[in-house]
Amino acid sequence: MRVGIVGAGSIAFGVACLLEQMGHQAMLWSPSGERTKELATGKALTASGAITGKFHPKVAAGAADLVDGVEVVVVALPGYGHKFAFDAIGPHVRADQTVIISSHASFGALYLSRELAAHGVTATIIAWGTTVVAGRQKGQAEVNVSTVRKKVDIATVPHARGTEGLALCEKLFGDRFVDRGSLMAIAVSNLNPQNHMGIALCNLTRMERGETWSQGQNVTPKVGRLLEQLDEERLVIAAALGQDVRTIFQHFHLSFHVPLASISQMNQAMHEAGNGGQGPTTADSRYVLEDVPFGLVATAKLGRLVGKPAALHESGIQIFSALYGRDFVSENDLLPALDIDAMSLDDLCRLSRDGYGLPA
Numbered sequence: 001m002r003v004g005i006v007g008a009g010s011i012a013f014g015v016a017c018l019l020e021q022m023g024h025q026a027m028l029w030s031p032s033g034e035r036t037k038e039l040a041t042g043k044a045l046t047a048s049g050a051i052t053g054k055f056h057p058k059v060a061a062g063a064a065d066l067v068d069g070v071e072v073v074v075v076a077l078p079g080y081g082h083k084f085a086f087d088a089i090g091p092h093v094r095a096d097q098t099v100i101i102s103s104h105a106s107f108g109a110l111y112l113s114r115e116l117a118a119h120g121v122t123a124t125i126i127a128w129g130t131t132v133v134a135g136r137q138k139g140q141a142e143v144n145v146s147t148v149r150k151k152v153d154i155a156t157v158p159h160a161r162g163t164e165g166l167a168l169c170e171k172l173f174g175d176r177f178v179d180r181g182s183l184m185a186i187a188v189s190n191l192n193p194q195n196h197m198g199i200a201l202c203n204l205t206r207m208e209r210g211e212t213w214s215q216g217q218n219v220t221p222k223v224g225r226l227l228e229q230l231d232e233e234r235l236v237i238a239a240a241l242g243q244d245v246r247t248i249f250q251h252f253h254l255s256f257h258v259p260l261a262s263i264s265q266m267n268q269a270m271h272e273a274g275n276g277g278q279g280p281t282t283a284d285s286r287y288v289l290e291d292v293p294f295g296l297v298a299t300a301k302l303g304r305l306v307g308k309p310a311a312l313h314e315s316g317i318q319i320f321s322a323l324y325g326r327d328f329v330s331e332n333d334l335l336p337a338l339d340i341d342a343m344s345l346d347d348l349c350r351l352s353r354d355g356y357g358l359p360a
Contacts, residue, residue, distance in 0.1 A: 001172060002027065004060065004070035006085045008035035011102065012076040013143035014133035016057040017047040024172060026057040029066040031077075031084065038140040049135060049145040067092035072100060072172065076131075078286045079105035079294030083333045090115040098124040098168055103131050104186050105294040106334040107348075109157050113355035114338070122158075122357045126165045129153035129180070129189035129246075130255070132173055136278065146277055151254040153178050153246060155186045157355040180245070183352035187302065188238040189245045193295020194230040196287035197316045198223055199279065204323070208283040216267040216276020224264030226312075233310040234299060240306040241349075283324075292320045293331040301335065305345055 001024045005012045008030035016026035030036040036059045039045060044054035060066035067073055067089050075085050082105060093099060093116055101109055104127035116123055132152050135145040154177050156165030162179055169177045180186060199215060202223045206213045219227070231248035238245045246254070253260050258269040270276040280287055296313050303310035321328045335341075340348065 001025070001072060002070040003072045003074060003172065004029065004066040005057075005074045005076050006031070006063075006066065006089065007076035007081070009076070009078075010135045010137040010143055011131050011133060012074075013045060013137060014047070014051065014135050014145045015074055015076050015102065015131075016045060017051045017053070017055045017143065017145065018133055018148060018173060020055040020057065021051060021053070022173060026055075027060050027066060027070060028057050029060040029063065031063075031081070031088070035137075035140055043141045046142045047145055048138075048142075050133070050148045051145040063088040064092045067094075067097070070097070072098045072168070074100045074102055076102050078290040079108075080290055080331070080333075082106075082108045082294075083111065083337065086112045086115055091119060093119075093121060093123050095121050095123055098126060098165070100126045100169070101128060103128045103190055103192070104183075105190065105290075106298040106332055107183070107187060107338060107340065107352070108334050109183055110351050110355065111334050111338055113157055113351075113357070117356040122355075124161050124165055124168075125157040125355065126169060127155050127157065127183055127186045129186045130192060130251075132176070134255075134277070146275060147256055149176060149255045150257065151176055151178055151246075153180045153186060153189045155180050155183045155352075157183055157352070158357060159353045180243070182243070182349070184241055184349055185238075185243040185245055187298065187352070188234055188241065188243055190295060191231065191234070191246075191248055191251050193291035193299065194234060194313065195227055195248070196291045197296060197313075197320075198226040198230060200285065200287040201316065201319065202226070203279055204283065207280045207285060207287075210281050212281065213279045214271050214276050215279040216271035218279065219264055219267035221262070221264045224262055224267065227263050230312050230316075233303070233308075233312055236308050237299065237303045237306060237310065240308050241302070288320055288324065292317060292328045294334070297329055297332050298335065301340070305348075
């Protein structure tokens with residue numbers, strides 16, 4: 001299949017390599033154009049780690065060019081780029097195409113569903129609870145893929161197309177997907193924001209000083225305990241919403257292939273196996289700039305909506321806002337655009353199942 005990828009960072013590069021390894025044709029679009037300059041000259045994309053080899057994704061000149069030439073579009077940008085991406089591709093998406101959001105944040109699938117409906121289109125939208133790959137970009141034509149996840153939670157909007165959505169993901173990326181049934185489940189399935197909050201908060205001086213440090217090794221017992229407590233808040237919210245979601249223990253076990261243990265012990269095992277990853281070397285990391293406004297803020301809002309306030313999540317938002325001198329709540333541009341504060345829980349659940357769509 002022909003698959004267009006919005007983005008040109010580590011996840012986009014990793015997805016392109018995985019797609020081509022699976023026999024598909026990938027095309028990348030960098031909104032700025034900067035990160036695809038070398039690939040546009042015909043240079044191969046070199047992958048190391050969990051995926052190895054040289055790959056040759058095409059490069060699109062713009063959003064219209066990307067969407068026009070493919071059957072599937074994968075949005076592989078940080079959360080702060082999602083609204084821009086949806087606005088860019090929205091006018092060009094056709095009803096026979098599918099858009100995959102990797103990974104989903106802040107009910108972005110509903111925003112895209114509404115935008116497509118405004119253009120008279122009901123396309124299939126698939127939201128992933130996390131990315132299918134993880135890694136680090138090593139240059140404009142090189143990526144190190146640290147892992148290809150064994151399991152990724154997904155949901156299709158509208159829900160009635162769930163069977164087709166699951167089959168498409170498996171055709172593209174292999175048998176590694178679990179259909180969680182509703183976008184609401186995916187909204188409380190992404191563990192990256194809570195995990196990155198604990199890791200970044202407890203290692204912020206390392207990030208700010210630009211040190212080279214092992215992320216897995218520095219999830220020490222006390223940091224691990226914080227991650228476990230953050231996960232308990234998320235699980236309480238999920239239960240209040242009637243959603244069965246993966247625990248943090250299952251996440252690390254299935255994502256990084258380590259035996260079940262405490263979160264600190266699992267991270268130490270990852271480090272010892274050489275799979276603990278490198279922590280961010282800048283304070284301007286997506287661990288904060290993406291995951292606080294587009295992850296923690298959304299989880300905290302759901303907690304208040306169901307009467308289960310997430311005190312640690314709420315505190316993290318305020319602490320990071322104080323540390324950075326920024327109002328991270330106001331930096332989320334998806335939730336206000338959806339006017340989610342005006343929605344009832346029933347309306348939000350219905351839209352998460354059916355999307356906006358068109359009148360029957």
